[in-house]
Amino acid sequence: MSARERDWDGVRLHVVTGKGGTGKTTLAASLALALASGGRRVLLVEVEGRQGVAQLFDCPPLPYEERRVAVAPRGGEVHALAVDPEAALLEYLEMFYGLRRAGEVLTRFGVIDFATTIAPGVRDVLLTGKATEAVRRRVRRDRARRDAPGTDAPAPFVYDAVVMDAPPTGRIAQFLNVNAEVAGLARSGPIRNHADRVMEVIRSAETVVHFATLLEEMPAQECLDGIAEVAGAGLNVGGVLVNMVRPPLLDPDTLARAALGETDTAALVQGVKAAGLEHPEEIARGLADELVGHALRVRLESDVRDRLASAGRPRYELPLLTDGVDLAGLYRLAETLRDQGAA
Structure with a gap:
């Protein structure tokens, strides 16, 4: 492996988007493996409900619960979570209002599904909120003191990085800009406060948005358009992940x-x-x-x-896996990302 420094030191939330068919989920999983390599702990978050992550890692469908799905090269772990809007809302009601049982009753009547349908901004706040909560989450203080007695330093983070397999490029700016989405629904109160906390993470230097693409006209143009839109929304553009490259x-x-x-x-x-x-x-x-x-x-x-080079962003080229994408292929792509400095 090359001695090149990592391009994204200090970044803790990696959002991966791309046009359909570019292998976005495959690249998100590979990036999570690359980031975990060397003993780090990484969470891979899926928000579209397709269970693509479970298929890639050849494991049962992911519940709304963080589970280890892979051991990274040279040590480290990848955990994964499939975020379900309904479960996220129940968790939100319990955390802020102590109303989990009431939420379960509302679920039986379909009220939650109705609410997130007529107010999609709320749905996006719940989906992004779970990822940003994982970014902020620290080891419990009693455990931190046990592991490092005699120190008053902040407890370490539970995860060294979080990778989000996000919606396609055409919706990514709207999906991440949750403050604008909820502005007309809640100008104050817990929902707005929750959205503000989400945006603190998403707009911080700890978050970047990576774009998956191919060496083809339409995906490349959508990638460039997405980069411009995300930058225009005041969000941090990451790298360009060029998938399925043939020599x-x-x-x-x-x-x-x-x-x-x-x-x-x-x-x-x-x-x-x-x-x-x-x-x-x-x-x-x-x-x-x-x-x-x-x-x-x-x-x-x-x-x-x-x-693609005209975008002025770091670019990483991943080979076409002629035998299809399996777990061995993910490790190969992860190593390629590390060799090019992405992790």
Whole structure:
């Protein structure tokens, strides 16, 4: 692994967003593993209710409860939590009003679901609130004193970092800007105070928003638009996570000529004949077409890479896992992120 310093020292909440199909959840899980490596404790929070994290780590569906899902390279742990708005609201009612039993009654009548439907800002406060509470949470003081007697220093945090697998790019600024969402619903009182505490964490230097994308036009444009929107909302933009990157198969000169349609078909025919294959001319023409297509794709990806670089944010490139994403693949992606300084 390289000796490069980590880009996000001091950041404790990593929000990962991206256009659908970019592998956002995979990258969030890989980032959590990378951050936990070396003995740290990281919480991975899922807020969309798809149980994608459980599938990646090959474990049962996650409840509304923090559970360890992986041991990180060189020590460390990844815990995961699937945030359910209904359970989060019950917890909120219990914490601030002591009304958990009343909340359970409301749940049976569907009132909570109705409330979060007509006031989606409340739903987002509950979802983001759980992640930001985990960022602030410290080890109980009696345990801290037992582990480090004779010190009055603040108790250590329960988690060294929290990674949120957030909604897609098109909704991320609205999702995170919970103060604006609840402004028309609650200008004062516990809900507004709760939103203010959430925003203290989200707007702090301890929080950044990372963007997952591909080397393709539409995901890249949505990534750039999302970066501009998040920055415009006063939130901190993190890095660009470029997923499913495929290396060029040929040298630059050959690719440049092929992109112009210049292929040595005669040499291809000779190669096919040397391999003892039938219909060498037909196979050579097919190979030439494939070569031109590959060269054009590489040129397009180079153009997209330049556009992403224009955002001026750290960029990390993750390889395409040709065998699919399994637990071994997550560890490989985590190591790649660490090698590039993301964790």
